[in-house]
Amino acid sequence: MIRVTNLNQSFGKKTVLDGVTVEIGKYEICALVGRNGAGKSTFINSLLGLLPVKQGAIAINGIEVTNKNDEWKKAIAYLPEKFMLYPMLTGLENMTFFAEAVSGKADLARMEQVLRSVSLWDDRDVQVKKYSKGMLQRLGLAITLYQDSSILILDEPTSGIDPMGRKEILEVLKSLHDKTILLSSHHLDEIRQVCTHVVYLNEGKMVKFTVREFLETHHLGGIGS
Amino acid sequence: MHYIWKEWKENIRGKGLWLSLSIIVLISISILFRSSVLSFDKGFYVLLINLFDAIIYFIPILCLFIGAFSIFQEKEQKTLIMLLTKKDNYASFLVRKSLGLYVVVLVPLMIWFFLYLLLLKFNFGLDITSYLIFVAAIICLNLVFLQMGAAIGSFSRSRMQIIGYTIFVWFYFFFLHDFILLSFLPDVTHENVKLFSAAYFLNPLQAVRMFLETGMGLYSFGHMSRLLEKFMWTKPVFFLLGNLVIWLVISFGTAIVFNRKEGYE
Numbered sequence: 475m476i477r478v479t480n481l482n483q484s485f486g487k488k489t490v491l492d493g494v495t496v497e498i499g500k501y502e503i504c505a506l507v508g509r510n511g512a513g514k515s516t517f518i519n520s521l522l523g524l525l526p527v528k529q530g531a532i533a534i535n536g537i538e539v540t541n542k543n544d545e546w547k548k549a550i551a552y553l554p555e556k557f558m559l560y561p562m563l564t565g566l567e568n569m570t571f572f573a574e575a576v577s578g579k580a581d582l583a584r585m586e587q588v589l590r591s592v593s594l595w596d597d598r599d600v601q602v603k604k605y606s607k608g609m610l611q612r613l614g615l616a617i618t619l620y621q622d623s624s625i626l627i628l629d630e631p632t633s634g635i636d637p638m639g640r641k642e643i644l645e646v647l648k649s650l651h652d653k654t655i656l657l658s659s660h661h662l663d664e665i666r667q668v669c670t671h672v673v674y675l676n677e678g679k680m681v682k683f684t685v686r687e688f689l690e691t692h693h694l695g696g697i698g699s
Numbered sequence: 700m701h702y703i704w705k706e707w708k709e710n711i712r713g714k715g716l717w718l719s720l721s722i723i724v725l726i727s728i729s730i731l732f733r734s735s736v737l738s739f740d741k742g743f744y745v746l747l748i749n750l751f752d753a754i755i756y757f758i759p760i761l762c763l764f765i766g767a768f769s770i771f772q773e774k775e776q777k778t779l780i781m782l783l784t785k786k787d788n789y790a791s792f793l794v795r796k797s798l799g800l801y802v803v804v805l806v807p808l809m810i811w812f813f814l815y816l817l818l819l820k821f822n823f824g825l826d827i828t829s830y831l832i833f834v835a836a837i838i839c840l841n842l843v844f845l846q847m848g849a850a851i852g853s854f855s856r857s858r859m860q861i862i863g864y865t866i867f868v869w870f871y872f873f874f875l876h877d878f879i880l881l882s883f884l885p886d887v888t889h890e891n892v893k894l895f896s897a898a899y900f901l902n903p904l905q906a907v908r909m910f911l912e913t914g915m916g917l918y919s920f921g922h923m924s925r926l927l928e929k930f931m932w933t934k935p936v937f938f939l940l941g942n943l944v945i946w947l948v949i950s951f952g953t954a955i956v957f958n959r960k961e962g963y964e
């Protein structure tokens with residue numbers, strides 16, 4: 475569970491997050507929505523501890539996000555937008571590296587299970603530079619799933635992917651019933667298909683809706699279906 | 700260990716490392732051919748000094764670029780962010796990444812210099828101690844400039860910045876540092892010569908060169924003027940080790956304090 479209380483983030487005189495208070499409950503799949511430059515990345519980076527929290531508080535599964543302890547990091551797995559991984563390594567080698575970086579040693583059986591779940595086991599020995607955008611995105615997802623964290627933070631996981639690739643990613647996301655997911659997205663159709671809630675960021679303020687409420691409140695019921 | 704494994708696989712499958720190594724191989728071979736007219740007894744030392752003079756221009760800029768681009772790629776590929784959101788912080792990432800880079804650059808280089816020693820055996824009388832001193836000098840040069848490169852990669856925001864900083868650092872140590880010290884030369888006295896010497900040997904190129912040339916017995920410290928004695932206030936190996944420690948610490952410190960994790964700043 476993610477609990478954010480009165481979070482403020484500003485760069486110089488510009489206030490990006492202005493007293494954001496929100497709670498994302500267990501097993502919710504929550505879309506993070508807002509215009510470009512609304513502060514979505516700032517919000518995500520605050521959750522990840524990449525930006526210091528000067529005002530307000532963030533708790534992940536009840537543990538406060540600070541630089542003093544890393545306990546909260548175990549609960550979170552993050553997939554950035556437009557990542558490329560290591561192109562000269564194969565899919566399996568990339569996964570092995572991240573597995574070892576996270577837990578010290580890689581469990582091949584578990585890697586096989588996760589790679590099969592994203593339909594990449596047969597392509598495990600292909601160099602990542604030869605992967606399509608969709609395959610790369612699925613590999614990234616596999617790397618985050620391997621970590622077995624209870625919370626996934628996905629930054630535009632379907633950005634720049636063809637419709638078939640998007641469908642595959644969404645299928646994987648829909649199958650994750652035991653995870654709390656925060657995903658940043660611009661696609662209303664994928665929000666409608668996958669998400670249970672929406673947190674809407676506008677002018678530094680954040681409001682949480684159910685998907686239905688969000689679509690109705692913003693008169694978007696007929697768009698993106 | 701997994702960083703070393705990853706760096707190794709990434710680099711041996713890329714072209715950059717092999718291209719760089721092939722340039723060093725070509726330089727070494729061409730110097731060996733040119734030195735074939737030298738005497739069997741003394742030619743070995745002349746060859747090593749010539750080789751050092753030839754690759755001293757290349758190794759620093761090569762290491763600066765490898766270090767800088769290797770760190771920058773982690774930012775560009777977003778793997779840095781992925782690693783930092785788990786166990787690693789920037790300092791631990793940098794230590795592991797640097798060890799990986801040391802292995803990737805030094806292992807092929809050491810293998811080549813071992814093979815080169817075998818080639819030298821056919822032409823010259825070998826002095827293994829001098830050769831080890833030469834190899835140690837090259838290793839130190841690599842370590843210092845790889846770490847400086849890693850610092851450049853850490854605080855740079857774009858590839859153009861990396862190129863700019865790298866050329867500046869290279870230019871500074873090859874020309875500017877000595878040029879600045881030359882302007883202070885008329886003011887050097889017995890009282891401040893130690894300070895001047897410390898500043899002089901802060902240049903890794905000078906510290907390495909002094910270590911190599913004195914280690915090979917090209918210079919003797921037997922008959923020095925009082926001023927020069929004060930200038931050489933400790934052994935060249937200590938100047939080199941001091942230089943190594945100072946630059947590694949400064950480079951690590953700068954990288955950690957001024958690093959920019961691309962993507963959210």
